[in-house]
Amino acid sequence: MKSRRILVWFRNDLRLHDNEMLVEAIAKSERILPVYFFDPRYFEITNFDTLKTGIQRSRFLIESVRALRTAFQRFSGDILLVKGRPEDHILNLTERFEISEVYHHREVGPEETAISAAVEDALWKQKINLRHFIGHTLYNKEDLPFPIRDIPDVFSQFKKKTERDAVVKACFDTPEKISFVENEEWGVLPGPEDLGFGVEESVPDALQGGEAAGLAHLEELLTPSSVIYYKPSGKTGDKNGFSSRLSAWLSLGCLSPRMVYWKFKAAEERIGGNANFNQVLLGLLWRDYYRFMFKKHGIRFFREPGLEILVQEPEMPDSREVADWKAGNTGNALVDRYMRELNNTGFIPHAARLVVATFLVHVAGGHWTKGAAYFEEKLLDYSPASNWGNWANIAGTGLGAGHKGAFDIEKQIKLLETAAAESTSVA
Structure with a gap:
């Protein structure tokens, strides 16, 4: 009998903590195959003559994938790194590793949604299911006090009803054991030059990518001596310029929004809230709002x-x-x-x-x-x-x-x- 193997397609979810997709894949399979695609479409020139992904975020992405690889290696496994479009490689991978199902996180942007659809179409030829998860928001759509089609378009109304009638769920536990598909060649992590960039330049005050760095920043942010506990001040235009700088890790899924939320709630219980705490929590809700707006309306x-x-x-x-x-x-x-x-x-x-x-x-x-x-x-x-x-x-x-x-x-x-x-x- 063929063993049940699940390919876990990582995208903007580069973490082990609070990752329902990963927890489910481990629970429902005998072995998993983590995969990350360095899709060339994300490193091309756009119609606006700008880069789809600039050098700063490219470095941060590479560091974040490296950190996820290191995390898997601690479990005596790895993540397969593929340079190419997912829909061009997915069938070969499912055949080569005898995959029975593919898991991934659903995105809401039109380009990301189109990529998911292309992969789903390719998998359908082998009658392999692409299972969708939602792991980028504070609230799951099924926990909202209204269906997607009835979400208020005005943020203040969305905020009021959601905070009053919805509950932020607890985080999923970080896996303690992972069994991986046997493989000898896991792929080489690219450098910026492999993604089309020239000689690297120094980046002042650069943040370090990856789950471990994000969690460390979060813990440091919530220490009693952190600037977040004090009222911000500064020059003209900077009075509201405080930033937790958590957004970079949130954007690639190195940090879970729910993890951030519950960490701040725990800190509030210890020392009470303040304007900076409220600003961070409000920012999480704005992220949810825009994602749900795109889910509801798309280009409209x-x-x-x-x-x-x-x-x-x-x-x-x-x-x-x-x-x-x-x-x-x-x-x-x-x-x-x-x-x-x-x-x-x-x-x-x-x-x-x-x-x-x-x-x-x-x-x-x-x-x-x-x-x-x-x-x-x-x-x-x-x-x-x-x-x-x-x-x-x-x-x-x-x-x-x-x-x-x-x-x-x-x-x-x-x-x-x-x-x-x-x-x-x-x-």
């Missing part, structure tokens, strides 16, 4: 006629205003400082993102898709739903735009005007 979330054509054939080359914005040469001190920080490190706080996006769309007159595509390349913590959803709302084309509390354009413009005035007086 963007209330802009002709958007698909605009994305496929954007105006090229960039206008002078957009080019100056990307380079941090707008003449606005605050915007330029934030954009140069983004270009150098791959990260700026959420408040800073609102400022630079407001400037591009409402001051420089650039189309919001130009900014969204540039952030897609540069952000260490890029997540399709959150990135494109935020940009659409700032531009006033998202379904959540125009509602009180969604986005305060006047506030952001005031910050920009104040920074410009300060810059002039200094000069």
Whole structure:
């Protein structure tokens, strides 16, 4: 009798803790085959003449996959690394390793959804099931107080009803034992040069990718001496600029949103809450909101006629205003400082993102898709739903735009005007 073997296809879920997909695969199989595909489509030039994945996030991804490999090796196993499109290799892998089922986490972005569909179609030829899991949100869709089709489009309503009527589940335990499919060649971890990048440059204040690094950062963040326990302060435009910097690990699934949530709740019980705690928990809920909006509406979330054509054939080359914005040469001190920080490190706080996006769309007159595509390349913590959803709302084309509390354009413009005035007086 052929043994039951499950291929576990890792995507943006690079962790062992709170991973239902992995727990289920271990429980339902005799052996598992973990696989990660370095899909070349994620390292190509986009229609906007930007990189799909920039050097900063590519390094972080490589470190995160390396960390997952190391974690599996502690169980006397490994993860198979494949350079290529999943749908091109999945049939060969299922035949070669006698796989009976494939597990993976479902995504909500149109490109990621199309890849899942292509893999599912390929597996159907061998009558092998592709089982879908959802492991990127704080709340499971079945735990929401409404079906997907009835989720409120206004964030404040979504927040109120969800916090009142839904419960965040406990985390799944980290596996204590894993049996792996026998294999001799597990594949070579690529370097940035293998993904199309040139000679590496030093990255100031770079975060380390991987589950272990994410968990260590979380624990450090919640120590009594951490800055998160104190009210943030700073220069003009920075008063709301505190960031836990957890988002990079969340975006690749090195940290589970539920793990972060329960760690913060435990800290609240020990020492009480504060504004920074609330900001982190609110950020988790915004992540859920955008993912569920994409699940509910898809491309219809963007209330802009002709958007698909605009994305496929954007105006090229960039206008002078957009080019100056990307380079941090707008003449606005605050915007330029934030954009140069983004270009150098791959990260700026959420408040800073609102400022630079407001400037591009409402001051420089650039189309919001130009900014969204540039952030897609540069952000260490890029997540399709959150990135494109935020940009659409700032531009006033998202379904959540125009509602009180969604986005305060006047506030952001005031910050920009104040920074410009300060810059002039200094000069």
